[in-house]
Amino acid sequence: MISAHGLTKRFGSQTAVDQINLRFVAGQASGIIGPNGSGKSTLFNMLTGHLPPSVGKIEFGELDITALPPHERVGLGMARTFQLVSVFDSMTVWENLVLSTGRFADRGSRHRQFFFGPARSKTILEDCLGALERVGLQDKAGARTSELSYGDKRMLEIGIALSLKPKLLLLDEPLAGLSDHEIGDVVDLLHEMKQNCTLVIIEHKISKIMGLIERLSVLNDGVLICEGEPESVLSDPEVRECYWGKQVSNAEG
Amino acid sequence: MAFIAVAFLLLTVIMPMHWLTDFAVFCILVLSFDLLYGYMGRLSFGHVLYYGVGMYAASLALVHLAPNPFLAIGAGIFASAVLSSALGFIVVRTEGATFALVNLALNQIGFWLAMSGLQAYTRGEDGLSSSVRAIGFLDFYKVPVAFGFMLVCLLLVFGLLRMLTRSPFGILIRSIKENEERVKFLGYDTLRYKWLTFVIAATLAGFAGTLHALVKGFVAPGDMGPLENARVIFAVLIGGAGNLYGAVVGGVVFETMINLLATNIARWEMFLGIMLLVLVFWFRRGITGYIADLAQKLSRSRGSPAERMP
Numbered sequence: 001m002i003s004a005h006g007l008t009k010r011f012g013s014q015t016a017v018d019q020i021n022l023r024f025v026a027g028q029a030s031g032i033i034g035p036n037g038s039g040k041s042t043l044f045n046m047l048t049g050h051l052p053p054s055v056g057k058i059e060f061g062e063l064d065i066t067a068l069p070p071h072e073r074v075g076l077g078m079a080r081t082f083q084l085v086s087v088f089d090s091m092t093v094w095e096n097l098v099l100s101t102g103r104f105a106d107r108g109s110r111h112r113q114f115f116f117g118p119a120r121s122k123t124i125l126e127d128c129l130g131a132l133e134r135v136g137l138q139d140k141a142g143a144r145t146s147e148l149s150y151g152d153k154r155m156l157e158i159g160i161a162l163s164l165k166p167k168l169l170l171l172d173e174p175l176a177g178l179s180d181h182e183i184g185d186v187v188d189l190l191h192e193m194k195q196n197c198t199l200v201i202i203e204h205k206i207s208k209i210m211g212l213i214e215r216l217s218v219l220n221d222g223v224l225i226c227e228g229e230p231e232s233v234l235s236d237p238e239v240r241e242c243y244w245g246k247q248v249s250n251a252e253g
Numbered sequence: 254m255a256f257i258a259v260a261f262l263l264l265t266v267i268m269p270m271h272w273l274t275d276f277a278v279f280c281i282l283v284l285s286f287d288l289l290y291g292y293m294g295r296l297s298f299g300h301v302l303y304y305g306v307g308m309y310a311a312s313l314a315l316v317h318l319a320p321n322p323f324l325a326i327g328a329g330i331f332a333s334a335v336l337s338s339a340l341g342f343i344v345v346r347t348e349g350a351t352f353a354l355v356n357l358a359l360n361q362i363g364f365w366l367a368m369s370g371l372q373a374y375t376r377g378e379d380g381l382s383s384s385v386r387a388i389g390f391l392d393f394y395k396v397p398v399a400f401g402f403m404l405v406c407l408l409l410v411f412g413l414l415r416m417l418t419r420s421p422f423g424i425l426i427r428s429i430k431e432n433e434e435r436v437k438f439l440g441y442d443t444l445r446y447k448w449l450t451f452v453i454a455a456t457l458a459g460f461a462g463t464l465h466a467l468v469k470g471f472v473a474p475g476d477m478g479p480l481e482n483a484r485v486i487f488a489v490l491i492g493g494a495g496n497l498y499g500a501v502v503g504g505v506v507f508e509t510m511i512n513l514l515a516t517n518i519a520r521w522e523m524f525l526g527i528m529l530l531v532l533v534f535w536f537r538r539g540i541t542g543y544i545a546d547l548a549q550k551l552s553r554s555r556g557s558p559a560e561r562m563p
Contacts, residue, residue: 048438050434070437070438071437071439071440071441071442071443072442074437074438074440075440079438080438082435086432086435088427088428088431088432089431090427091424091427095424098421098424099421099424099428099436100439100440104421104441105439105440105441105442106440114420115416115417115420115422116416116420117421118419118420119420119421124421160439
């Protein structure tokens with residue numbers, strides 16, 4: 001689905017990500033773990049086009065997308081969520097979904113409706129409410145987004161990503177900052193999404209997604225130190241040493 | 254929209270009609286600025302450049318081609334659209350203070366061109382006079398006719414912008430204001446839409462410039478001086494940025510104050526300075542912002558949450 005070849009990112013003299021080779025297989029769910037500052041988010045930012053890599057190549061299917069800007073990657077079927085939840089606070093909840101459900105950026109889309117049709121039209125509202133229903137927020141469609149709880153905002157953000165109908169969804173710590181109850185909701189949703197979408201998940205709370213993922217990659221100091229089946233990766237001595245050694249409480253929480 | 258028409262007509266009772274004619278033109282300029290600043294969050298210190306381009310293009314068309322008002326309007330719109338399309342490619346790549354100052358720099362260059370660089374065409378500081386031939390009942394020298402025409406133009410621009418800002422495109426530019434990076438990850442090429450919004454705003458400013466040339470019959474570099482931007486920014490802040498009614502209310506309130514201050518006090522600029530301080534520190538959301546707050550409070554104390562559904 002998506003693969004990184006010798007991907008490297010340097011910030012000045014600092015190497016945040018060092019020659020990573022990774023392949024995420026279509027239809028699978030993969031996890032990425034690693035201590036804070038190990039380069040997980042930097043890797044994500046390169047895969048999604050947020051940051052240009054210093055060296056290396058990114059392929060989406062057969063296509064070289066290393067130089068492709070973010071919006072074109074979305075057009076290919078890639079969507080992401082952010083470590084700190086990122087939704088539009090100044091708008092109402094349903095307005096957050098107008099741009100993603102409408103897909104007005106697509107070629108040959110409805111320009112007339114995009115520029116001159118009211119956003120608050122029946123078809124657009126129905127699409128937005130449908131997307132909100134998937135994440136259980138339909139009752140809050142008219143609320144101000146700034147008034148939502150953090151968990152609801154996370155659900156909304158995932159709802160926005162889902163409404164792009166992605167083939168590949170990258171989630172950057174989707175469970176961070178959520179209550180146990182909310183974690184359950186998000187994990188259930190991830191299980192459901194897995195049916196028709198390739199998932200890549202950065203997550204510290206690895207125990208919560210063990211039942212979900214088929215592969216696990218471990219980063220440390222910008223280097224990929226281990227990759228494979230989640231169970232065997234977690235029992236790898238090197239992983240235990242550099243990851244579990246430092247972050248037992250966090251990782252098991 | 255009917256509210257604006259009625260308000261302008263009612264104001265004719267207490268104000269001279271030629272004031273209101275000027276107000277309507279100024280309100281179009283303020284509306285165009287509000288699209289760029291209030292909705293898309295891009296503060297320009299050089300927006301009147303395009304007002305000036307429209308104004309000179311219209312005057313030159315009247316002088317050299319034919320004294321036809323529609324030809325002048327066409328020329329002004331065309332010139333400001335072409336110039337903003339070209340310069341837009343550069344300016345929308347900048348953000349924040351750079352955006353404001355790049356626009357200011359371009360405005361300075363335009364001002365200099367009108368003042369001396371293109372003096373042969375603009376007559377520099379002396380200004381350029383033009384005259385318009387009447388077409389049927391449309392005689393710009395008759396004050397009520399000019400007033401009516403400008404009011405219709407204001408309503409047309411207001412209607413167009415209302416359509417644009419209520420559409421998904423309106424949501425897109427508000428999204429760009431709040432978090433441009435995020436919008437890219439919804440699949441939108443933000444540069445393209447920022448360019449488009451810049452061109453629409455500049456072209457409407459150019460349209461306001463042509464109307465100014467038509468109604469005054471005289472244009473001078475001072476009308477497009479960089480200081481003129483301050484008036485537009487003031488007006489938007491008074492009315493409330495990011496609200497089309499706010500732009501119109503702000504435009505009328507500001508111009509009324511200027512006209513009254515200027516007739517009663519010799520040096521009135523200080524009062525503007527004080528007013529700006531008040532606006533920035535205590536009155537951030539402008540007149541319409543506070544009216545909206547009040548309305549929301551009232552409806553909340555009365556209505557149930559269900560009424561807030563879309």
